[in-house]
Amino acid sequence: MKTALEAVEITPGTHWIGALDPGLREFDIILKTANGTTYNSYCVRGSQGVAVIDTVKASHSDEFFARLEQVARYDEISTIVLNHLEPDHSGALPELMRRAPQAKLYISAKAQLMLKALVRDSELDFTIVQTGDTVTLGxxxxxxxxxxxxxxxxxxxxxxxxxxxxxxxxxxxxxxxxARLFNDRVGDFRFSFEYYYQHIMRPFREHVLVALELLEPLTLKLIAPAHGPILREAPRSYVQRYRQLASPLLPNEIGAHDKSLLIFYISSYGNTARMAQAVSEGAETIAGVRVSLYDLQAGGDLPFVDLIEEADGIVIGSPTINGDAVKPVWDLLSSLAVIKVSDKLGGAFGSYGWSGEAINMIEDRLRGLKLRVPVKGVRARLIPAAEELERCHDLGRQLALHLTGSLANRVISMSELLANSHE
Amino acid sequence: MPKANVTFEKLGITVSVPAGTRLIEISEKVGASITYGCREGECGTCIMKITSGMEYMSERSVLENQVLQDNMAGRNDRLACQAQVLGGDISVKA
Known part of the structure; x- marks a missing residue:
């Protein structure tokens, strides 16, 4: 691997001036990497000015400045663009602005407060830009x-x-x-590209689809991202891959207007399983709802997260053991940070021996994830009685009615509401 | 006792409540997808958008105003734990 601090020309007049961090194994606590990362920064020379696009993590500033100095003098820099304010891209900004005080900084409107919080310089001058705005370098x-x-x-x-x-x-x-930098020269990085999308972009899938509408019409000879290989060979294929990854697939399986309700349960003696069956049967009485039933004991959470991403509602069944829902349930619920779940419908049920706290705890977690939990969950002591199974049946039915919008425009009084929630 | 009607648009439920009820008391019971933090008007977690009927809401306190400002909230945002409904028809985005 090349270690010399050379700026690398990516097209005439445009250089990569970023930094290599091959020893990094864990990024931002949440991401693993088997071969480090790069903080990519670029320098563009025009006839009437030089632009620096993004900087690097503060710890790698020396490397960045060494490369920058090979291709531009500080007094030539007219423009600094920060596409994203996270510290791994803005770390060298304060020092760059100190060395190039005449340069104008261009950021998005939403970046303003982050800039103030990261740089802590109330005198810092910047210009807000949005889609369609341009800056000329001659x-x-x-x-x-x-x-x-x-x-x-x-x-x-x-x-x-x-x-x-x-x-x-x-x-x-x-x-x-x-250090070979370009996608046609580096090692096989496909899994890293996919892994990055799955963990970083996936929670914002709807926003990815909006952004692709802007980016797909562009004729692109090269994509220069802020981390990882520079995409000069078949750059459009990466745009197309984002489109594939962000596009919903469930409509291919169920009717375009049908709703998907997933019921997950885990059961030690079959009691919560019986309740799950009743919830499922109740939901199935409502047309236009596709109901799926899964035993959490059977597998890890990964495929379930994929299913939940596209579902309209989830119902979780857990026994209460030592005053808590069981670990597979929390494992599933703690895995949902990589997808968007807000505004989905949620519900909970379960059998218990002594106390039955799991149901409220699951409901609180679902609300914490910004799911709607419109129907009070069902608890049953040990073996659910016929009446309790009937309430499970009704839970499924009510949730399905909520999904189809059949309960919309209801008017209830506060006293009815209080009575229902204390059942 | 004067009543107010609070409509939770995403849930499609209108709740008829006594005037003076705080939004949080209704939103919690109705199962709205709102996260609650301190419940004392300090953390800004329970910001809720009022889509109509702001004139029927209690005035913002100095504390609520400050917290909303700190969280870059819009003109139609309120803290569910602080705002009381005083009457009329109110709709919230939740």
């Missing part, structure tokens, strides 16, 4: 595309129009460190 033009929530509120992409290079920030990036 014979070269930077055009901005606002792509919020890919993967922070502030994220944007910047197109170097004349060369058709998209500086895409974290979009189309990955944690993969290889």
């Amino acid at each position: 014979d070269r033009t930077l055009r901005f595309f606002s792509t919020p929530f890919l993967h922070w509120p502030d994220t944007q992409c910047t197109l170097l129009e004349e060369q058709q290079i998209l500086f895409s920030g974290d979009v189309f990036g990955c944690h993969f460190c290889d």
Whole structure:
């Protein structure tokens, strides 16, 4: 692996001036990487100015400045663009602005407060840009595309129009460190690209689809992301891959207007399993709802997370053991951070021996994840009686009615509401 | 006793409540997808968007105003734990 601190020309007049971090094994606590990462920064030279696109993590500033100094003097820098304010891209910004005080900083509107919180310099001057805004470097033009929530509120992409290079920030990036830099020269990084999408972009799938509407029409010769290989060979294939990964698949399986309700349960003596069956049968009485029943004991949570991502509602059944829901339930519920679950419908049920706290705890967690929990869960002591199974049946039915919108526009009084919630 | 009607748009439920009820008392019971934090008007977790009927809500306290500002809340946002409904028809995005 090359270690010399060389700037690398990616197209005439445009250089990679980032930093390599091959020793990194864990990024931001949540991501693993088997071969480090890169903090990609770029320098664009125009006839009337030089632009620096993104910086690097503060700990790698020396490497960044060493490369920058090979291709530009500080007094030539007219423009600094931060596509994303996370510290791994803004770490060297304060020092860069100190060395190039004449440079104008361009960020998205949502980046303002983050900038103030990260740089802590109330005098810092910047210009807000949005989709369609441009900055000229004389014979070269930077055009901005606002792509919020890919993967922070502030994220944007910047197109170097004349060369058709998209500086895409974290979009189309990955944690993969290889000094050969270009996607047609580095090692096989496909799994890193997919892993990065699954953990970083996937929770914002709806925003990815909106951003793709902006980016797909562009003619791109090269995508220069803020992490990982520079995509010069078949750059469009990475855009297409994002489209595939972000597109919902469930409508291919069920009717376009049908709703999907997933029931997950785990059961030690078959009691919670009986309740799950009753919830399922109740939900199935409502047309237009596809009901699926899964035993959490049978497998890990990964395929279930995929299913939940596309479902309209989830119901969780757990016994109460030592005052808590059981671990497989929490494992599932703690795995949902990588997908969007807000506004889905939620519910809970379960059998218990002494106390039955699990149901309330699951409901609280579902509400914490911003699911709607419109129907009070059902608890049954040990073997559920016929009346309790009937209430499970009704829970499923009510949830299914909520999913289909059949209960919309109901008017109830506060006293009815209080009576229902204390059942 | 004067009544207020609070409609939870996403849930499709309208709850008829006595005037003076705090939004949180209703939203919790109705199962709205709102997260609650301190419940004392300090953390800003329970910000809720009022889509109509703001004129029927209690005035913002100094504390609520400050917390909403700190959280970059919009003109139609309120803290569910602080805002009381005073009458009329109110709709919330939840």
